[in-house]
Amino acid sequence: MSGYVAFDAEKVIDYVTHLGHFFAEGETLSCYEFGDGNLNLVFRVQDTQRNSIIVKQALPYARCVGESWPLTLDRARIEASVLRRHGEICPTTTAKVLHHNSELAVTILEDLGQLHILRGELNQAHTFPQLSQDIATYLAKTSFYFSSFYLEPSEKKALVTEFTNPELCAITEDLFFDDPYRDTERNHFPSALQASVNALRHNKALLIEIAKLKAQFLNAPETLLHGDVHTGSIFVSAEQTKLIDPEFGFFGPIGFDLGSFIGNLLLNYCAQHARIEALPKRRNMQVYLLDCIASTLSGFYATWLKLAKTQTRDLSLQAEGYAEYFLTKVLQDAVGYCGCELIRRTIGLAHVTDIDDIEDDTARLEVQKRALQLGEQLILNANKCHTTEDVYQLIISFVN
Amino acid sequence: MSGYVAFDAEKVIDYVTHLGHFFAEGETLSCYEFGDGNLNLVFRVQDTQRNSIIVKQALPYARCVGESWPLTLDRARIEASVLRRHGEICPTTTAKVLHHNSELAVTILEDLGQLHILRGELNQAHTFPQLSQDIATYLAKTSFYFSSFYLEPSEKKALVTEFTNPELCAITEDLFFDDPYRDTERNHFPSALQASVNALRHNKALLIEIAKLKAQFLNAPETLLHGDVHTGSIFVSAEQTKLIDPEFGFFGPIGFDLGSFIGNLLLNYCAQHARIEALPKRRNMQVYLLDCIASTLSGFYATWLKLAKTQTRDLSLQAEGYAEYFLTKVLQDAVGYCGCELIRRTIGLAHVTDIDDIEDDTARLEVQKRALQLGEQLILNANKCHTTEDVYQLIISFVN
Structure with a gap:
C-alpha cells in the first residue's frame, strides 16, 4: 500500500497513457470523475473518437458507512478478481476487467455507459x-x-x-x-x-x-x-x-x-x-x-x-x-x-x-x-x- | 523446506543439545526411535536422571496410505499449532508442545510415556x-x-x-x-x-x-x-x-x-x-x-x-x-x-x-x-x- 496515491483526472490520463494499449498513440484524452464518491473514485476516460474506458479506484475509507470508516484497499483486488473469475464463466453478464493494479487499488473496466x-x-x-x-x-x-x-x-x-x-x-x-x-x-x-x-x-x-x-x-x-x-x-x-x-x-x-x-x-x-x-x-x-x-x-x-x-x-x-x-x-x-x-x-x-x-x-x-x-x-x-x-x-x- | 533433513538418533541429540534448555548442561543424553514409521519419526530423548522428551519429525511421505504417497511437511506445523491452540483452552487434556521448527517439521513434546x-x-x-x-x-x-x-x-x-x-x-x-x-x-x-x-x-x-x-x-x-x-x-x-x-x-x-x-x-x-x-x-x-x-x-x-x-x-x-x-x-x-x-x-x-x-x-x-x-x-x-x-x-x- 506504500505506493498508493489517490487519482485525479490528470493522474488518470497519465496512468492510462503510460499503460499505452487502450487508445491510439497520440490521441487526446479527456477524463472526468462521476462516482458517488462514497467508497470509490470512478473516472471515464475517452478519446476524440468516442472510445472510452472506466478507471475505478478504491478509496481507503467509506464515507457512507457511519462517520469516516477506514476500509481496506484490498477490496479492489477482490472486486477485480471476482469479475475476472465470474467473467470466465459468464462473460456476457460480467463487466470486463481490462487492467488491475492492486497497489494503487485501480481497476480499468469496459465502459458500460450505454447501459x-x-x-x-x-x-x-x-x-x-x-x-x-x-x-x-x-x-x-x-x-x-x-x-x-x-x-x-x-x-x-x-x-x-x-x-x-x-x-x-x-x-x-x-x-x-x-x-x-x-x-x-x-x-x-x-x-x-x-x-x-x-x-x-x-x-x-x-x-x-x-x-x-x-x-x-x-x-x-x-x-x-x-x-x-x-x-x-x-x-x-x-x-x-x-x-x-x-x-x-x-x-x-x-x-x-x-x-x-x-x-x-x-x-x-x-x-x-x-x-x-x-x-x-x-x-x-x-x-x-x-x-x-x-x-x-x-x-x-x-x-x-x-x-x-x-x-x-x-x-x-x-x-x-x-x-x-x-x-x-x-x-x-x-x-x-x-x-x-x-x-x-x-x-x-x-x-x-x-x-x-x-x-x-x-x-x-x-x-x-x-x-x-x-x-x-x-x-x-x-x-x-x-x-x-x-x-x-x-x-x-x-x-x- | 530447503533445510529439511530427516533425523536419526544422533542428529536428534545434536539438535536438542543445541537448543539447550531441555536438560541440565553436561548431561549425557540417549535417544531411540519408536514410532510406527508410517508418517513420522518419533524419538525419545532422556538423560541419566530419567528426564525425557519426545522429538517428533514428519516424513515427506506416508507409507501407510497405499504405495509411497508424498505428503506435505506442513502437517507438522498444523499439528503443533492445533496442540498449542487447543492447549490454551484445555491444557490438561492436550499434549504439551515444548518447541516447534517448521522447516525441519520437528516438534518437541512432553513425554507421555507413563500413559x-x-x-x-x-x-x-x-x-x-x-x-x-x-x-x-x-x-x-x-x-x-x-x-x-x-x-x-x-x-x-x-x-x-x-x-x-x-x-x-x-x-x-x-x-x-x-x-x-x-x-x-x-x-x-x-x-x-x-x-x-x-x-x-x-x-x-x-x-x-x-x-x-x-x-x-x-x-x-x-x-x-x-x-x-x-x-x-x-x-x-x-x-x-x-x-x-x-x-x-x-x-x-x-x-x-x-x-x-x-x-x-x-x-x-x-x-x-x-x-x-x-x-x-x-x-x-x-x-x-x-x-x-x-x-x-x-x-x-x-x-x-x-x-x-x-x-x-x-x-x-x-x-x-x-x-x-x-x-x-x-x-x-x-x-x-x-x-x-x-x-x-x-x-x-x-x-x-x-x-x-x-x-x-x-x-x-x-x-x-x-x-x-x-x-x-x-x-x-x-x-x-x-x-x-x-x-x-x-x-x-x-x-x-
Missing part, C-alpha cells in the same frame, strides 16, 4: 424481458462452477483463502444480521415505524432464524459469491445485463446472492404501491416484478440442476437425489436472505431509493410497513419451501 | 472412569472457543486460512466419504463381506446422507477440529487423558470429532463380541463403553450449552433457543460421522486393531457385519435425534 443501472430503471417502471434469465444463468453458473460439486477440494480451499474478505464481510454481518434487530446509531427509520420494528425485535422465532442465517453466512463457503447483488449493482439495456461491483465477494452460501436479488425486486414491488398511482400501470409493473422473480427462481433451479446432473465432478455429491436436496436448501436460504434484505434496507443504515424517494410520508410509511412484514414472513416461512413454486406462492401470499 | 494409548487399553478391556468427561470437556471447550459463537469473524477467518490443510483433508475426504462406497484398490475386506458392502453401495438413501456429510465436511468451517479423534490419538492413565496427533486439524463441522470418538468406542463395542468370551465380563465392558458414550454426549452437550449461554459474544447467535437448535444439528452430524467411521474402518484402507486382531475369521466377520450395519443405521437415522438421549437410544436399538 443503465437497474434500480433507477425499475423506479421508472421500465422493464427488461431478458433480465431474469440473464441473472438466473449468471447466479446458477457462477455458483455451480465455484462449488464443491465442481472444484477439486484443494483448488476450492485455495480460492476460499484468496477470497477471504473480512472487512467487507463484517459490514454485511453487521448491517444484515445485527443492526436491524437492536438499537444502533447506524439504523434510521421514521418514529412511526418504531412499533413495527419493536415487534420484529421481540419475535423470538424470527431471531432464531436470523441467527441461523448469520451462522450460515459465517460458516458456509459454498461458492464464490458476488456478495452484493442488489439492483444498483446491475447494468441493463434492452439487450444486455451486466453485473458490476463485487467488492463484497467471498465464499459464502449460494442462496445469499439469489436472495439479495429477489429482495431488491420485492423492495421495488412494495415501493410501486406508492410510486404508481394508476392501478393498471401499477399492476403491470408489479406483475412484471413477480414474473421476473418466478422466472429467476425457475431459471436458476433448472440451470443449476442440469449442471449438477452433467458436470458434478465430486463422486459422493453425484448421489442420486442429492442435487435436489441441496437446491431445496439453497432456495430456503435464498428466501431467508431475501427477507433479511427487505428488513435491513427499510430500517438499517443503507436504504434504497425505491422507497426513500417516495415523497409522501404516509405512503412511504405504508410501503415500509409492507416491506418489513413481507421480510419477516419470508424469514419465518422459508423452511416450508421445497420447490421454486413454493417460494413463489409464499411470496404471493404475503405481497398482496 | 497408554486408549485403543490398546480398550482392546484389553481396561476402563477409564474419567475418560468420557475429559473428552467431553475437551471437545466442548475447544469447539466452542474456536466457533463463531466466540471468535470475532475476522479473527476466525484468519484462523481458517492458517489451518487450511488441503492434503490431509483430502485423505479424510477420500477415505471417509468416497472409497467405502465404490471399488478402489485402497479398500480391503474379506470377500465374505462383499454382499453387505454391495448392499451399502446400492442404498440410495444412505448415499444421499453420505453426500450431505461430505458436503458438510467440505463446507462448514465451524471450529478448529482435532480432525482425527480415534482411540489411537488418545493417551490415558487412571488419572489423565491426553489428546495427541492433530495433524488432520482444520476448520470443519463440530460434530466430526465427537462422531469419530464415539465411532471408535462403538468399533470396540462390536469387537468385544468376539474378544471376550465370558459373557458377564463382555457385558461389563460393553456397558462401560455405552456409559462412556452416554456420558460423553451428555457432558459435551451440557458444557457446550453452558458456554453458549454465558460466553457467546456474537450478538445474533445469542438469540434465545438458537444454541439448542445448533447443538441438535451438531448431534445429528456427530451421529452421521460416527456411522461413517464405523463403515470406513471396516471396509476402507485404515482398519482398527480392535477388529483386525480378532483371530477367528468367522467371529471377525460377524463383528464386521455388526459394524457395517450399525454404521448404516446411524447414518440413516441421525436426523431423528433431537437430544443426547435420542442418540443414545438410537445406538442402543442397533447395537444389541
